[in-house]
Amino acid sequence: MTGTEEAVGAGQGRTARVVLVDDHRMFRTGVRAEIGETARTGIDVVGEADDVEQAVQVVTATRPDVVLLDVHLPGGGGVEVLRRCAPLMTEGADGAGAVRFLALSVSDAAEDVIGVIRGGARGYVTKTITGADLVAAVFRVSDGDAVFSPRLAGFVLDAFAATDTPPVDEDLDRLTQREREVLRLIARGYAYKEIAKQLFISVKTVESHVSAVLRKLQLSNRHELTRWATARRLV
Incomplete structure (x- = not known):
């Protein structure tokens, strides 16, 4: 500001x-x-x-x-x-x-x-x-x-002009708000240090969030995570 x-x-x-x-x-x-x-x-x-x-x-x-x-x-x-x-x-x-x-x-x-x-x-x-x-x-x-x-x-x-309620994404719902934000930035190609700076958190905390996201979504690495996020238009 x-x-x-x-x-x-x-x-x-x-x-x-x-x-x-x-x-x-x-x-x-x-x-x-x-x-x-x-x-x-x-x-x-x-x-x-x-x-x-x-x-x-x-x-x-x-x-x-x-x-x-x-x-x-x-x-x-x-x-x-x-x-x-x-x-x-x-x-x-x-x-x-x-x-x-x-x-x-x-x-x-x-x-x-x-x-x-x-x-x-x-x-x-x-x-x-x-x-x-x-x-x-x-x-x-x-x-x-x-x-x-x-x-x-x-x-x-x-969102409110839509006549039908969008389907619930059970996988996405497993993630916390902060995990979704980290997921989105990872999918956009941000490095851990860049994510930490943007979200005002430590690199270690970013790593913890990424590990949690991979575990909850049953993915192996950030490349799979990027494909997953792109398919859902979260990027």
Whole structure:
């Protein structure tokens, strides 16, 4: 993200209470520094979390206007957070407003986008978004609008325009969200070090994910894995 250029919310006398959910502390710190100055942006960061369990606890306790939610999280991913927080997405009997979720992720994969939207998120933007645009997106989602990075909206339109539910891929369903991301990057020809850098994880962790993917899919090497991913149009 680049610098916030103008006070989107504060200039209109508005505020939005936000929770940041991402398993990378440095990224959360960067987002907070970028958008979290209430007097300048109107954004009040009221909590942070780095895994599913903590996210559910913080969101339940703070009932923010908007949750900025990463797709890939320890404990089941963003979809699991959405599933467990589903009761908070409608106005509570105590008069508390609905909590709205905006996915903020490095992934631009169609299955990630569609998964969190089906789970109840109001939008999906990638981490290349500018600070000013992210502030604007938060207020739009708080108002009930749907917000997407430009090319991602097409994934959602295509998915929900389909008249038939796509068949369940039992092999793909065996993989976690993080394993799918590693699989996709391996199939695109990325080296382990490149994958580690892009996903903010260690090379050893990448190796562990690749081993798990090969075992679950009963494949022998990355060449077979690439053919498998290409056949399913995951590349």
